[in-house]
Amino acid sequence: MLAVESLTKSFDGFRAVNRVSFELRKGEILGLIGPNGSGKSTIFNLIAGALRPTSGSIRLDGSEIGGMSADQVCHLGLARTFQIPRPFRKLSLLGNVALAAFFGQRQRVTRGEAERQAARALELAGLPSDPRATTGGLGAAGLKKLELARALATQPRILLADESLGGLDHTEMDQAAAVLERIRAELGITIIWVEHIMGVLMRVVDRVIVLDHGENIFEGAPTEVAQDPRVIEVYLGKGHK
Ligand SMILES: Nc1ncnc2c1ncn2[C@@H]1O[C@H](COP(=O)(O)OP(=O)(O)OP(=O)(O)O)[C@@H](O)[C@H]1O
Numbered sequence: 001m002l003a004v005e006s007l008t009k010s011f012d013g014f015r016a017v018n019r020v021s022f023e024l025r026k027g028e029i030l031g032l033i034g035p036n037g038s039g040k041s042t043i044f045n046l047i048a049g050a051l052r053p054t055s056g057s058i059r060l061d062g063s064e065i066g067g068m069s070a071d072q073v074c075h076l077g078l079a080r081t082f083q084i085p086r087p088f089r090k091l092s093l094l095g096n097v098a099l100a101a102f103f104g105q106r107q108r109v110t111r112g113e114a115e116r117q118a119a120r121a122l123e124l125a126g127l128p129s130d131p132r133a134t135t136g137g138l139g140a141a142g143l144k145k146l147e148l149a150r151a152l153a154t155q156p157r158i159l160l161a162d163e164s165l166g167g168l169d170h171t172e173m174d175q176a177a178a179v180l181e182r183i184r185a186e187l188g189i190t191i192i193w194v195e196h197i198m199g200v201l202m203r204v205v206d207r208v209i210v211l212d213h214g215e216n217i218f219e220g221a222p223t224e225v226a227q228d229p230r231v232i233e234v235y236l237g238k239g240h241k
C-alpha cells in the first residue's frame with residue numbers, strides 16, 4: 001500500500017533519516033521502534049506531509065506523495081496522530097474530533113454527519129461522545145485517545161500512530177494496544193505503530209522495523225527481533241550477549 005524508498009531527511013546537514021526503505025502491506029500492523037531521536041517521528045512527518053523529504057520517495061498505491069501537503073495526504077486516506085497532543089482546549093471532545101471529520105475528508109460532509117463520525121471515533125478510542133465532555137482532566141492516556149479519535153474521524157485507510165510518550169502505565173499501554181487491534185479488525189485500517197520501547201508492541205505487530213540514528217537496522221518478525229545482535233546492542237549497549 002505504501003512504499004518508502006531510500007527516504008532521507010537532513011536538518012542543516014544532520015541526517016535525521018538516512019536512506020530508509022520499507023513497505024507497508026494492506027491489513028498489517030507494522031511496528032516502528034528505535035531509541036529516542038532515532039528518526040521515528042520524522043518518518044511520520046515525512047509521510048504525512050508535515051516535512052518535505054530531502055531525497056527518496058514515498059508512494060501510496062503506486063503514486064508519489066512525498067512533498068505533498070498535510071491536508072492533501074490526509075484527503076488521500078492517510079491519517080496520523082501526533083506524539084505531543086495539542087487539542088483545542090476551548091472545544092469539547094466532540095468538537096475537537098468533529099473538526100477533524102469535517103476538514104480531514106476529501107468529500108464534504110455536513111456538520112451533523114461530522115458529529116456522528118466524531119462520536120463513533122470517540123467511542124472506538126474509548127472516550128465519551130457526550131457533547132458536554134471537555135479536554136479538562138484528560139491525562140496522558142486520555143490525550144492519546146483523543147489524538148487517535150481525531151485521526152480516525154478522517155476515515156483513513158492507513159493510520160500512523162505515534163504512541164511514543166512516557167506516562168502510560170502497563171494497563172494503559174495494554175488498552176492502547178487493544179484499541180489498535182480493534183481498529184484493524186473492525187475498520188480494516190492498516191497501521192504503522194511507533195514506540196520507543198518494545199514491550200506490548202511485540203505482541204500485536206505482524207512485522208517490526210528497528211531504527212537507529214536514522215537508519216533501518218532490522219526488519220522482520222517480532223519473534224526474531226530480540227535475538228538480533230545489532231538490536232541488542234542498540235537497546236542494551238555494547239558487551240551484552
Ligand atoms: N525540525 C527539526 N529540526 C532539527 N532537528 C530535528 C527536527 N526534527 C527532528 N530533529 C532531530 O532529528 C532526530 C530524530 O528525531 P525524531 O523526533 O524523529 O526522533 P524519534 O525517533 O521520534 O524520538 P522519540 O522516541 O524521542 O520520539 C533527533 O536528533 C531530533 O533532534
Ligand SMILES: [Mg+2]
Binds near residue numbers: 042164
Ligand atoms: Mg518521536
